[in-house]
Amino acid sequence: MVVHLGMTGGFRLEKTPHTRAEFLLEDGVLHFHDPRRFGRIWVVERGAYGEIPLLARLGPEPLSPEFRPEAFLLGLRRSRKPLKALLLDQTLAAGVGNIYADEALFRAGLSPFRLGREVSEEEALRLFQALREVLAEAVALGGSTLSDRTYQQPDGLPGGFQKRHAVYGRTGLPCPRCGAPIAxxxxxxxxxxxxxxxxx
Ligand SMILES: [Zn+2]
Known part of the structure; x- marks a missing residue:
């Protein structure tokens, strides 16, 4: 069984108003809680994960050695999509969502609206590096728990990276680097x- 938590999904020991599936275990019930219903559950033969279309098109995990600057640079500079759309697309790097795309672009000093084909080699490498840094820091701090508290760590505690957000969720507040209002x-x-x- 493969589960994609899909932004707001997670497992709970108690039934919630947003329980979408229940797993009967020997010693209790595990509830799949998913308010926004972006989550997915697949049952496939062990190891046959390529049968799942969503997984088959995923790019490399950005914190793994398979995430190579050469391939990232090539994919980025071949595309007519805006950088933000490219990061969310999952084919150049897996697992980058809205928060981390915004934070990585800020750290790299690149506009989310710039097209992939417009960036220089140096800029593409800056984004590659920024993505890895932002994700590594977020993982070390237990992720980002927003005011809706849908994401929690496995022990139910909030993450700590939301306190480090430079741009995400900070519309109108001063940029930590230059003081201009975040747009x-x-x-x-x-x-x-x-x-x-x-x-x-
Ligand atoms: Zn600024």
Whole structure:
């Protein structure tokens, strides 16, 4: 069985108003809780994960040695998509969601609206590095728990990376680097936070 938590999904020991599936175990019931219903559950033969279309097209895990700057750079600079859309697309790097795409672009000093084919080699490498740094720091701090508290650590405690967000969820607040107000736009249908002065 393969489960994709899909942004708001998670397992709970108690039934919730958003329980979408129940797993009867020897000593209790495990509830799949998923308010926004983006989660998915598949049952496949062990090891046959390539049969799952969503997994088959996933790019490398950004914190693994398989995430190579050469391939990232090539994929990025071949694309006509905006950088933010490319990061969310999952084919260049797996697992990057809205928060970490915004934070990585800020750290790299690149506008989310820039097209992949418009970035220089040096800029693409900056984004590669920023993505790895942001994700490593977020993992070390237990992830980002927003005010809706849908994401929690396995022990139920909130993560700590939300306190480090430079742009995500900070519309109108001062940029930590230059003080200009953080702006919010839309790329690929997703709310996108950025500093109009630092990100070019
Ligand atoms: Zn700034």
């Amino acid at each position: 919010k736009g839309v790329v690929a249908g997703r709310g996108t936070h950025y500093c109009p002065r630092c990100q070019r």
